[in-house]
Each structure stands twice: as C-alpha cells, then as structure tokens.
Amino acid sequence: MVWASGVIIMNDNPDVNLLVIVGPTATGKTRLGALLAHRINGEIISGDSRQVYRDMDIGTGKDLRDFMVEGETVPYHLIDIRNPGEKYNVFEFQQDFFRVYEDIRTRGKMPVLVGGSGLYIEAVLREYKLINVPVDPAFRAMLEDKTMKELTDMLASYKKLHNITDLDTRKRVVRALEIEHYYASHPEKESHFPELYPLIFGLRVDRETRRTNISQRLYRRLKEGMIEEVEALLHQGVSFDTLMYYGLEYKYIALYLKGEFFYDEMVGKLETAIHQFAKRQMTWFRGMEKRGVPILWLDGNLPLEKKLTIILEKMKERVK
Numbered sequence: 001m002v003w004a005s006g007v008i009i010m011n012d013n014p015d016v017n018l019l020v021i022v023g024p025t026a027t028g029k030t031r032l033g034a035l036l037a038h039r040i041n042g043e044i045i046s047g048d049s050r051q052v053y054r055d056m057d058i059g060t061g062k063d064l065r066d067f068m069v070e071g072e073t074v075p076y077h078l079i080d081i082r083n084p085g086e087k088y089n090v091f092e093f094q095q096d097f098f099r100v101y102e103d104i105r106t107r108g109k110m111p112v113l114v115g116g117s118g119l120y121i122e123a124v125l126r127e128y129k130l131i132n133v134p135v136d137p138a139f140r141a142m143l144e145d146k147t148m149k150e151l152t153d154m155l156a157s158y159k160k161l162h163n164i165t166d167l168d169t170r171k172r173v174v175r176a177l178e179i180e181h182y183y184a185s186h187p188e189k190e191s192h193f194p195e196l197y198p199l200i201f202g203l204r205v206d207r208e209t210r211r212t213n214i215s216q217r218l219y220r221r222l223k224e225g226m227i228e229e230v231e232a233l234l235h236q237g238v239s240f241d242t243l244m245y246y247g248l249e250y251k252y253i254a255l256y257l258k259g260e261f262f263y264d265e266m267v268g269k270l271e272t273a274i275h276q277f278a279k280r281q282m283t284w285f286r287g288m289e290k291r292g293v294p295i296l297w298l299d300g301n302l303p304l305e306k307k308l309t310i311i312l313e314k315m316k317e318r319v320k
Helices: 029-039 090-106 118-125 137-143 148-156 170-185 207-224 226-236 240-246 248-257 263-290 304-319
Strands: 002-004 007-009 018-022 042-046 110-115 198-204 296-299
Touching: 018 029, 018 118, 029 042, 029 110, 029 304, 042 090, 090 110, 090 118, 110 118, 118 263, 137 170, 148 170, 170 240, 198 304, 207 226, 207 263, 226 240, 226 248, 240 248, 248 263, 296 304
Parallel strands: 018 110, 018 198, 042 110, 198 296
Antiparallel strands: 002 007
16 A cells, blocks of 8 residues: 555555444444545445345434535445345355455455444454354244343353344344354354455544433434334334344334333433443443454544544554
C-alpha cells in the first residue's frame, strides 16, 4: 500500500488490507465507516448479524442514508442478502465475508468492515475454522425440559467462544448448544482464507452518553414506524417464534403485538434490554483484545472529521 495525494493505492504486499470499525450500538460506526470508505476509495462490508435481512430496516438500525456521501452512495455489502424469516449464522457470514473481501481487493479498493456483532467479526479476524452445523431434532428434544439457567450453564461448560451478545432467547442458546454438540463429534474443516493485515478501530463513549444515545434512538425508531415494520413481517408470514429468535426490538414488539405487554411496559423492557446488549458488546470487544486482537479505541464523542483524521494518521504510520 502506498499513500499518494491523500488516497490509498493498493499493491500486492499491503501493510493494511482491511480496515475495521467496531463498537457497541448507537456509537455512529456506520456513518464513520462510510465517510472513511469514501475518503480512501473503499467499500463497506457490514458486520451486523441482523442487517442481512430484507424488510428489517428500522429495528436493525439499517439507515441507508448513512452511506450517502457528497451525493453518492458508498458501496456496501452483506446488507439485504436474506429474506425475513430465514436464519443466518456465523459460518455463512464468514464465507460471505471472504467472498466479498476478495472481490473488493481484486478491484483495487479497500474493504472496510463495520459492525457490532462481535462473534461475526472475530470469526473473520481470527479465521475460525467453522463447520456448517445441521439441525439436530433429537438433541433439541433432549433439551426441552431444561431451564434457561441450566442451558446457559451447559453452554458455559464448553471451551469454545460464544456470542454472548446474542444469547438473549432460549432458541439462541439451544442453537449454540447444538453447534457445540456437533463440534464435539466432528473435526473442524481446514479452511484456506486470504491473509489479513487489519487495522482495527473501536468507538466507545461513556456509559451515560451511550445510554442517552440508545434511548433517544429507540424513541425515534418507534416514531418512524418500528412497530408497523414488525406487523408487516407478521403479515408476510414471519412467525412469532422467528421474531423472538431475532431478539431485541423484534422480540419485545412481537410480545407487545401478542398482547403480553402494554405499550409503555414493552418500551421500558426493550430500552433496558438494548442497554444490556450494548454492555455485552463492550464485554465482547474487551475479550477480543485479551484474545490477541488489537483495537485502537477512539472517543465516540469526537467530531467525525477528527475521528477520520486520527484513522488516516494511523494508516500513514502503518505504511511507513
């Protein structure tokens, strides 16, 4: 990689061949990533486990306006690639990521991975050897009588990493156990991925700012039609069970639509759940650092231009 006139030019022996922006929800990752990609002739790869689904826009925070820079749309990938009602997993994400990554690199552009789904991002950066795990009805039947605590205790007994940020429903815990059960009797596949030279940035804000941002965004999304979005999914044939599987906004609004919560009760529980989710995201990213993934943390309250300047300076340092 060489630096010329403020633009990165790719070569065959890169000092950095992937930029990564991570952080908890409501920290402005997408907008920063889009501005950065625009500045360096790059393209965005989404690292969000739910933005892969079509027609799930408001609840997943899929604000495509963030990709508009100077009247142009910054190219983005792995958004709107699955139909609502389908299930998408880390194995599929890893395969899709490297396919898109190599396409972007082949065209001489810089991939910019942006997202908050810790397991998905770490599976790429640490090149997990994954297996596409099929459904095991017999194993699931064996777990039916167990409590949520018993299931999570079972999961904690395994040695592998778990995406704790997404384990907020029984179905997700059962699926995680199913995967571990399968791994125990099937050797991992030998995968061959391109070598990554990532430069990883994290956005973080203080607890109170994060809570304020999350709450304000939640109320804005409700006004923008998030409940109507969930109703439309139900009319399309997406089941209540699947909405529960998607978690957070879809879980609590589905329960509200079923009559299990009053409106104010639903909003309060959802707001608390999102705060807890953001805390788990930060726990995951701190764990990534302990597992050898270096993250350069930026103050999320800095002006966008200042954050861009810091990132570009760090890139210049890397290519010297």
